[in-house]
Amino acid sequence: MRRRIVAAILLAIPALVWGAAGVLSRDAKLRAEPHSDAAVRGRLAAQAPVEVLERKGGWYHIKTLQSQPLDGWVRLADVRAGRNESAGVQGYLGSGRAGARDSVATTGIRGLSETDIANAQPNFAALSQLAGYSSTPADVSAHAGRLGLKSQAVALFPEDQP
């Protein structure tokens, strides 16, 4: 709870779908814990409106929006998120170019639309600019280490194994 309050203070706009409405994309079992062998608290029908509270791994903590709301966990794919144009950190960051926000209604999308790609002339000079942003392997490892990232062996899904 405290983490959500802190996040709300840091950001002018709420992150992702927390507290946002969605509906169930399919019939789903509502579980007591974010584990597939947790107790089933209820069986929910597709289209049931829900509020999404948090994500833990592949599970959403939801509350059903009914007279006696149920609280529990479903799979990510069980939920179809509602409209959420505030997703992400965009409100906090602002835009990279002046006037970037006002272009949609009048001039159409600015940036890499299909037409922009079709009209693009290659910019080879930008490749060396791009190269300038990369880091040494030591720096990359140190950066990972600062987040406590640890490499682990994980097998590909069976259909992708050679």
Added chain:
Amino acid sequence: MSRRRLLICALTAALCGCASGGFDPDGALGQIAQAAGIAPKVGPEEEQKIGDTAAATLLGGAPLWDNQRAQRYVNRVGAWVAQHSSRPELSWRFGVLDNDNINAFAAPAGYVLITRALLQRLNNEAELAGVLAHEIAHVAQRHHLKAITQQHVTGYFTNLGMSALGKKYQGANDPAIQKLVGGAKQLYTLGLDRSDEYEADRIGVVLAARAGYDPYGLPAVLQTLASFKADDPALALLFKTHPRPADRLAELDVRMQDRMDAYADGALGEARFRSELQARPPDAAH
């Protein structure tokens, strides 16, 4: 059926022998290979040239975001994930394009570009890692090279001659390069095979897990994408070139539930993500 299989084996053996630079896709062997549906392996120099040209084409459509800190951050995250791919030896290069379309692109030889609009809709480093991992998987699996050497995508490339790559590179006005540019544009506006997109999703979540991240970062991003209106212009190209986010999410979910929940305690990196991206672009004086 068995005669065709014999032909394929013979051709594959012959092509593998010519893999590193001597292969002429315009020659008789190349034509037969195309007809038989085999994608001949492109050598490292050709791959670099194709990748350079494809990336330069995208960079011609949108400038790099003038935020050095964000660019370095995205590179560090991407390079770490790429170390866990099947092709860690490539010169992996990551960039953020400054524009309002929500999209990410990969190009052969190790280029990954994402748009600022997509970056700003992410919530943590695990989501960024997931997006980058999907693109890294495209490069590791040579999906773009496969598309380029398959006739149905590039009557363009094959008609013009992959052998043009063997000639001395003369810069952006080089007609051979212009032909490559045309092929790249076609590829980025048509998209890859949808099966390649699903494959990049599957391999991507594994790469993220190997790198120590919560592998549900990419599925969470797909949920964000699914929450947009289908006709939102910012997503027009993405939705045209990829399967529907809800379908991608369903495909991942059924596979991940048994295998990947063990890694779901992987790092999210929410604080670092917000901190690295909140820096304003440097002043001109600096």
